[in-house]
């Protein structure tokens with residue numbers, strides 16, 4: 001093998017080829033460094049004395065399907081200038097890594113199209129090795145996203161495992177990128193975000209969130225000028241949860257077998273937007289039958305479809321009239337679930353109407369949350385929470401197969 005092939009195929013320059021060995025299907029190249037090329041790793045001085053050598057083996061880019069290694073006796077030197085005694089630097093590998101930088105780049109490149117498991121199998125290394133390579137790359141590029149340009153953000157929590165482990169995600173609503181991932185939920189989870197945000201000079205105008213008190217206080221305290229918007233996505237999610245509860249309670253209380261069956265079959269139909277009901281599957285008809293059987297379910301369903309119109313009004317004046325009208329109707333319905341919802345919306349009225357000042361919604365966050373859910377199903381990703389956080393920060397990038405293991 002020539003010195004130039006060492007460089008062009010394996011990314012190794014400044015060494016001499018010694019010999020090639022074949023062991024158990026692997027190809028091993030031994031290379032050496034000339035003593036006169038040795039420099040002090042601390043100060044760079046060439047005034048060094050030899051202090052023996054340390055044998056090291058590096059995994060290199062494979063040749064076809066054959067694992068390939070580089071064996072290098074690394075000179076130890078003592079420096080006359082600074083007194084340090086140490087191994088000389090190895091420019092083709094990162095410190096404490098047993099593979100070359102070229103191998104790392106190759107593994108990252110494969111990771112664009114293959115899962116970590118597949119890359120590890122192909123390269124004949126452990127899953128953790130490939131995960132660490134990806135993790136360091138993600139960390140270099142995504143650990144600290146720039147925050148200066150943030151104007152409209154959404155804050156939400158996501159459950160990452162059973163037993164109520166959470167992460168808090170801040171999303172840039174203008175770009176769709178994740179700007180921050182914090183541990184846990186509530187005000188504490190956001191503390192590192194404020195710490196990084198302050199010196200960034202970002203002028204955040206509006207924040208979308210759900211109606212729970214979790215982040216409201218923290219946002220008011222840290223972004224006193226930003227508008228808080230209780231957004232459509234979360235309001236409708238809450239409503240649908242309550243609607244499901246109502247249906248479940250009615251199902252439980254129903255004594256008639258037919259009524260029980262009809263209520264059971266409408267679980268998803270109730271939550272669907274009316275315009276999405278599938279005519280081909282008779283969904284409209286099925287829903288109509290169920291609603292005809294139960295007055296309070298019908299009221300809750302129609303008020304849901306109605307509430308969706310709140311975000312479709314031509315402006316704040318109409319929006320205000322609509323919201324107040326809706327609240328009155330829900331209160332007058334005599335149905336507990338609707339009265340509770342009316343109370344909640346009334347208590348958050350200004351944050352709901354703020355939508356007509358800055359038209360933002362956490363809608364894009366839903367797509368992100370769905371991707372995270374897919375990642376969650378792969379248990380492996382969760383053995384390392386920091387890796388998961390980095391994957392979430394990089395989620396808008398299509399560069400890696402993020403959802404596989």
Ligand SMILES: [Zn+2]
Nearest residue numbers: 040043079082
């Ligand atoms: Zn030195």
